[in-house]
Amino acid sequence: MNSTKYPLFLLILLTLFGPGGCADRADAPAGDGLLVSVRPLALVAREVAGPEITVRALAGNTDPHHYAPGVADRAALERALLVVWLGPQMEGALARQLAQLPEERQLQLLAQGGYEFGGAAPADLHVWLRPRNAAVIAAQVAQRLAVLQPAHADSFKRRARDFSRRMANLQKVLDRALWGYRDVPIVVTHDAYGHFFGPAGVETLALSDADAGGHGARALLELRQQLDASGSSEGCLFGEVPPNARDRQTAASLGLHYAALDPLGVMLPADASYEDLVLSLLEQARACLAQVPDTPQPDDAPTD
Numbered sequence: 001m002n003s004t005k006y007p008l009f010l011l012i013l014l015t016l017f018g019p020g021g022c023a024d025r026a027d028a029p030a031g032d033g034l035l036v037s038v039r040p041l042a043l044v045a046r047e048v049a050g051p052e053i054t055v056r057a058l059a060g061n062t063d064p065h066h067y068a069p070g071v072a073d074r075a076a077l078e079r080a081l082l083v084v085w086l087g088p089q090m091e092g093a094l095a096r097q098l099a100q101l102p103e104e105r106q107l108q109l110l111a112q113g114g115y116e117f118g119g120a121a122p123a124d125l126h127v128w129l130r131p132r133n134a135a136v137i138a139a140q141v142a143q144r145l146a147v148l149q150p151a152h153a154d155s156f157k158r159r160a161r162d163f164s165r166r167m168a169n170l171q172k173v174l175d176r177a178l179w180g181y182r183d184v185p186i187v188v189t190h191d192a193y194g195h196f197f198g199p200a201g202v203e204t205l206a207l208s209d210a211d212a213g214g215h216g217a218r219a220l221l222e223l224r225q226q227l228d229a230s231g232s233s234e235g236c237l238f239g240e241v242p243p244n245a246r247d248r249q250t251a252a253s254l255g256l257h258y259a260a261l262d263p264l265g266v267m268l269p270a271d272a273s274y275e276d277l278v279l280s281l282l283e284q285a286r287a288c289l290a291q292v293p294d295t296p297q298p299d300d301a302p303t304d
């Protein structure tokens with residue numbers, strides 16, 4: 001269509017009421033801004049929300065699988081523009097509280113779908129540890145914020161697109177860096193890392209954490225047999241921060257090197273970004289993997 005033939009009044013109407021116009025739509029009050037269940041998701045949401053909306057993580061250093069909001073957080077949930085969380089599959093205690101919050105004021109990320117699971121077990125719902133899934137999360141947050149604050153819809157969507165491009169690059173950086181370690185046996189104390197290691201073809205064996213008091217001798221023996229069967233003598237055990245004697249002992253009894261990972265970014269500085277979270281995890285992982293001798297160097301990785 002030739003735009004010079006557009007009647008002028010139509011152009012004016014389009015300008016006033018077209019996408020991005022705000023004359024006819026009011027923003028919802030920002031209230032306490034975005035409340036997000038865990039810090040990694042808050043880091044992603046912050047990329048989209050921009051300077052206009054505050055973003056706060058709820059769980060802090062608490063185990064997010066068991067986080068239940070206290071009195072102050074319950075009051076904040078009532079006032080929030082939007083509550084972003086994974087869903088009852090991951091955050092059962094929070095689910096009881098959020099059952100009372102109207103649906104339009106909460107975004108259950110896992111219920112939205114659209115995540116990549118290649119290389120990760122279907123039951124591993126720690127989707128944020130895969131940069132390409134972080135891009136999916138950002139798009140979902142942008143979509144909901146656009147409904148709540150239509151005057152800023154274009155900004156939310158533009159930021160989500162920019163973030164998505166950066167995540168495509170970050171995913172390549174991560175996969176190339178890990179690809180060279182795909183034959184190194186890796187044991188994890190928490191079955192949470194399929195989305196981090198999996199896309200590069202690096203498999204993880206999870207210790208059963210059914211018995212909280214310590215990993216059973218039988219489980220360790222079975223794991224050792226699996227490691228022996230794989231033909232690789234040396235590998236890594238990844239626990240979680242802070243580094244501790246129990247995980248170190250477990251690693252020693254399996255004959256593995258040991259390092260602690262920080263999947264929630266609790267050790268990161270206050271102004272850290274989502275990229276910082278992924279790159280610091282990579283650094284923590286490589287600190288251990290680099291100790292395994294005869295590891296092929298990652299520069300023979302695929303270049304796609």
Ligand SMILES: [Zn+2]
Pocket residue numbers: 065126190191192
């Ligand atoms: Zn977990």
